[in-house]
Amino acid sequence: MTRLKWGMIGGGEGSQIGPAHRISASLDGHFQLTAAALDIDPERGKSYAVQLGVAEDRAYGNWQEMLAGERDRPDRLDLVTIATPNATHFEISRAFLEAGFHVLCEKPLTMTADEAEQIVAITSETGRICAVNYGYSGYPLVRQMRAMVAEGELGRIRLIKAEFAHGFHADAEEADNPRIRWRYDPEQAGTSAVFADAGIHAFHMACFVAGQTPTELSADFASMVGDRQLEDDAMINIRLSDGALCRLWTSAIAVGRMHGLTLQVFGEKGGLSWQQQHPEQLHWTPLNGRTQILERGDAALSPQAVRASRIPIGHAEGMPVAFANIYHDLAEVLRAKKLGSAADPLALDYPTALDGLWSMRAIEAAAKSAKSGGAWVGM
Structure with missing residues (x-):
């Protein structure tokens, strides 16, 4: 080759x-x-x-x-x-x-x-x-979630809870560190800080797994450390094209949270739960059934997840392999x-660039909503 x-x-x-x-x-x-x-x-x-x-x-x-x-x-x-x-x-x-x-x-x-x-x-x-x-979005079990939603295993998606919250910018004494300060400077970071930097990953993943596009959102931004001009914590509600509602929390001041990217999807027939810090397992709970743990590398998973797995079951993969799946595609x-x-x-x-466009629309809509007291803003 x-x-x-x-x-x-x-x-x-x-x-x-x-x-x-x-x-x-x-x-x-x-x-x-x-x-x-x-x-x-x-x-x-x-x-x-x-x-x-x-x-x-x-x-x-x-x-x-x-x-x-x-x-x-x-x-x-x-x-x-x-x-x-x-x-x-x-x-x-x-x-x-x-x-x-x-x-x-x-x-x-x-x-x-x-x-x-x-x-x-x-x-x-x-x-x-x-x-x-x-x-x-290159993680095998994230692609498993997307496949299960697309195949109708969860039924109609009602609610998505997405988080990307960490605590690495919580120390007020570090607020003027140049490696941190630029993220809260509108001239360098734009209209948003933590949502544009971290929360947008959770936003993309929610849309990716649900197979839906956003229609409108409502946002609350907070700047809790020093005199930051942009937000270091945000709560965002997003309405999606096929009726699902996404509740998204993102933060840079959540002390004790190391990475904090998590996604839960709740449908008519069951729910899924995945954490980036424990990416080898996906929790699946059918309606009125017991919670099951789906393991990355299991040959019984969807073709999307099997294709994205490189290492035998029981051996941890990680973020570079998730990125590698993008390059493989x-x-x-x-x-x-x-x-x-x-x-x-x-x-x-x-x-794709279209995903990048939806992300920028979301960032601008969230900043506008936050300045308007959480008013719903169309996308």
Whole structure:
């Protein structure tokens, strides 16, 4: 199997997200890191790219150099991952999509819904892929939940309870730490802090599992530490297209919560419960029945979950493998495009620019609702 040529922008040495992408992209042998612009410091970025095995002539000082250097190569890149600061995502994604590259962008896709609409339009016009790394949707048992809902095992979905709450920004003495402060600065973070940063993963997962789109929401934002301009805690109610109601709590001040991404789905015929910190098990309770534990890796799970499992049952997988499922999906779709054939339908669950657009609409609607005392805002 010939590996696909992969480029990366951002995610340099010391980055939090960079190693996760590199591990994930290489896990199945689908991608080879071929070109990179990894750091805001050009020389440091080029040096680190070479250390990672990138040829010197494809180790770039910035994304503009990378675009110019890669645009007309006969051995051009198959996929470009963008893992730069949030405010740069739109400009870089647009430039590479318009130049004919397929893109995987870290979330948020853009800083505004208008920008996200432009990206969706470009993908429609060019036929290029723009995926968004809502990587938690790659967990096998999250895909199991989606499959069970789609097959009608829960009946009509009535209620979803979604959480992404941690306590890493609860220390008032750390409020001015530059690595934390920027998240609550509207000029750098936009209209929302913790909902846009963490809660949006829970929002995407709720819509992904339910197979529904949001119609309106009501939000309450709170800033509890120091003089933060943006929220560090939020409670959001979301009405979905087929009648389900989602209750979403997200927080950065929940002391004792380490990660806190959880999802519970309640339907007419039963309920499901999953936690990212215990991703190997899914609790399933049929109506009037006993709670069962579904184990990741069990061959009796849905084809979606079986396809997403890499390690035998009883051995823990984790976040990089969930991210790897996004890359695995993209590899199958990109190869199908090259061959002019149809991709495996099971490979089509990766988050797209449209998911990024819905997320930006949700962020803007939540900020508007919070400023209006929790008024319901349409999406």
